[in-house]
Amino acid sequence: MGELQSAVDALAGEDLTHLFGPALLERLGPLLVLQNRLAAEVARTVRQCELTGASEHDGLKSMAAWLRGHAHLSTPEAGRVVRTGRALAHLPATAAAFADGTVTPGQMATIAPIAGEEQRAAAEAQGVDLGAVDRALTEVAQGPAHERLAQAVHHYLEALDPDGTEPDPTEGRRLSIAKHADGSVTGRFDLDAVGGEKVQAAIESIVQANRPQGDDRTRGQQNADAFVQLCDNQLAAGTLPTLRTVKPHVVVTIDVDDLADTDTTGPGAARTGFGARISAARARWLACDATISRLIMGPDGLPLDVGRDKRVVPPHLRRAVEQRDGHCVFTGCAAPTHWCDVHHLREWVADQGETSLENSALLCERHHTKAHHGFRVERDPGGRWRTWRPDGTEIVAEPVLRV
Incomplete structure (x- = not known):
């Protein structure tokens, strides 16, 4: 054991910085x-x-x-x-x-x-x-x-045991979710063949339906986005079981000053319903198409007044935006309307952008995130949507040549 320990110590003491590909392999x-x-x-x-x-x-x-x-x-x-x-x-x-x-x-x-x-x-x-x-x-x-x-x-x-009793395949199903300090989660699931087939079929349908031009995501990223979209679709449908008389939804609590202050990202300024901490910038992105409730807190941290819920984008406006845009308006994407949020072109909190048809754009979850990270979408006088990268260059969807 002493010789083995010495050999490992010698290996650990070798300098690898001067080695390259073949030698390292x-x-x-x-x-x-x-x-x-x-x-x-x-x-x-x-x-x-x-x-x-x-x-x-x-x-x-x-x-x-x-x-x-x-x-x-x-x-x-x-x-x-x-x-x-x-x-x-x-x-x-x-x-x-x-x-x-x-x-x-x-x-x-x-x-x-x-x-x-x-x-x-x-x-x-x-x-x-x-x-x-x-x-x-x-x-x-x-x-x-x-x-x-x-x-x-x-x-x-x-x-x-070819003639043995067919076991209940659902007994081996497992799903675990671990939350990290930054609010992100890591998950693992074990499913039987039929359960796995159902999950793969659902995710694959969304992956194949959302392949915008220029998509450089890995397959793993596509699967993850599809999984989130699957949950988003279910939450938006309003058909999930209620939780204490309330339909399940994403809850975010943030101080109004942090929400309105666009000079800083505001890390950790907002808290989600499951206890994760997210930035004020992320909360502003969620607030584009959400229901807002005003709570006035006293010095002891107890609520003094709770205002009525107000939908930022009312149903009639959403219908009008869906009718006009038809799908995600980010260049190269055609995600359907039921996958999309209504994005304020001028932020309704930071820029006092009005909630109107002219100030609204339909964006899928992926491209709504892009729009809050430097990308910009605009509708020209002719009614055509155009998209610019953070560096100011325009994203142009090249025509597909068929031979």
Whole structure:
């Protein structure tokens, strides 16, 4: 262990700044193999610890608990290492490839379920040669079709019990949302095949319907925008279940002085209904097409007076804007009216822009954001909408030539 520690220290002490592409990749390849080999030794050692009850030495009942407390692994990570260690003795081909560094920890964890006690018993009862399956899956993991490893394992496990009871696919559904300090969120979901198909179909429909000219978003960004648009459509439709007699909507609270002060961005000046802090500039963007409620607060922080809700863009004006514009007016975009906000060309708070047909433009969520970050849309005397970039150059939609 001392020699290994010294070798790692020597690697960590190397100066990489003078290296470039090929040399860096030559260094990286062996490191990845060694990383796999070290993970194999960790799993093998964890299994031996489990067999000898080593965790009891530190007062813990399982190696999973020890890994969580002493190695700071998450619960899923600790479970994966323990299950991998248990599978090694039953999967010699995969174990050897893991020890050689040609199979990754993730691949080993993917294959490990076939060595579970129930799965081994089912294979034996049906006369399945587990060794042959082990070798075949190892070849998949090491070969060009490695991305299909999980699918191959899934097919094998299903084949072990072809006449078994069909499980309820919804029981495995999970959706978790983590909020960060800046108000942004990170999410993860696990869905069954049918649930996943529904989500993909809904998102894909919006992605394919909103591909404006010059769109340079990555596919991941397109999916994220489509997901937000999907939620926006549902919120705007007003058909979602009510929350304590109120239809679900985005709530933002901001001091009127912060809302009106356009000299600064006003970071953290506004608070959303779920507790996120956003800038005053972001709140002004949301206020373009929103319902405003006035609250007068006393010195003790308690409301003294609550004014009546007032829709910034009344329904009759929105209908007129939709009828005139027909879709998002940002050059190159044709997002439908029900995806769009009514944008004030001259801000109604900062510039005292009136809420009128002449001062309104229909913009989708993506391009409404652009309009509040330096882009500008205007309607010329001939009734044609034109768009300018922050640098003053005009965005011109080139004609599509068909041959």
